[in-house]
Amino acid sequence: MDWHLIKGGFFDGLDQEFEAFRRLATLRRVKKNEIVFFENDVCARSFYLDEGSVKIFRVSLHGKEPTFFIRSPGEMFGLAEVVGGERRKCSAQALADCKLLEIGRDEFLALMLDHPMLSRRVIEVLGRRIRYLSGQLENLMTCGVPTRLLKLLLCLSHDEIAQARGGPAEVPVRLTQGQIASMTGSCQQTVSETLSSFEARGLIAVSRQRITLLDPGAIMEALSSDES
Structure with a gap:
């Protein structure tokens, strides 16, 4: 299977962890505009984006769709709720035809236990995303x-x-x-x-x-x- 490790992506510098991830992951192809998951879905899987782009968004009570993130090749998404065991806080939709590598929650958590550097990367990535959202909130206000x-x-x-x-x-x-x-x-x-x-x-x-x-x-x- 031709799966890519994007330099600068989530698994950059984690070749061993990426190989372990690939053995457990399954391929999912998603067409442009197709929904990957909906807000309030049970969090059963997380995703590595191999090709394409995905937007992370919510639908407000007034029908607006604020977009919080755009995910590019090499990035993981659907991480936070999978780690925390919560329902999805946002929806994810393909902006182009995508190739995803998806992994079940139990398998990913076990992988984190077996590979401490992977756990550290998850913490780093989630921390950056919190700082990004904080910056976006500040930008809106100032x-x-x-x-x-x-x-x-x-x-x-x-x-x-x-x-x-x-x-x-x-x-x-x-x-x-x-x-x-x-x-x-x-x-x-x-x-x-x-x-x-x-x-x-x-x-x-x-x-x-x-x-x-x-x-x-x-x-x-x-x-x-x-x-x-």
Whole structure:
């Protein structure tokens, strides 16, 4: 089975743990827009994303769908509730055709007991995700839409920016303006106008849901000046 270990992903540096995981995991193919799991589902499995992209979201009482995370290849998702034995707090939906490696809760917990470094990685990842959500809450309370949008683009493109070494970096997932709005606490019209202003300033290029950061350094400088 051609399963990939993404460098910089969840299992980076954990080759032995990844091999043990692969022996227990099963392949699941998910079509674009298909739901992987629903909010309030019993947490029976967690997932390694081998190909594609997945959004983690909730549906509010008013019908809105705030998106909290976008999962990319190499990432695990559905972790927190599986470890805690709780029902799902969010839903997960494929943004593109996906290949997932899924593992049962009992098998994953046993794997963590047998491999302390895997347990440590789970703690590290969940800690980063809590800090990310805390930062998003702070951004909503203190930052305008342009700042929130720039921070989101930088966050989504972190690995690509490192590889580009100062050159243009493409946001690795295709997002509609509506999806971007749901991640920044804004509306589609405001996102459209803000992206257009970034293009006019030469910060980004937009084409068919593809966003390229033309000058990540200039974006970081723009954020620094906004926050100073």
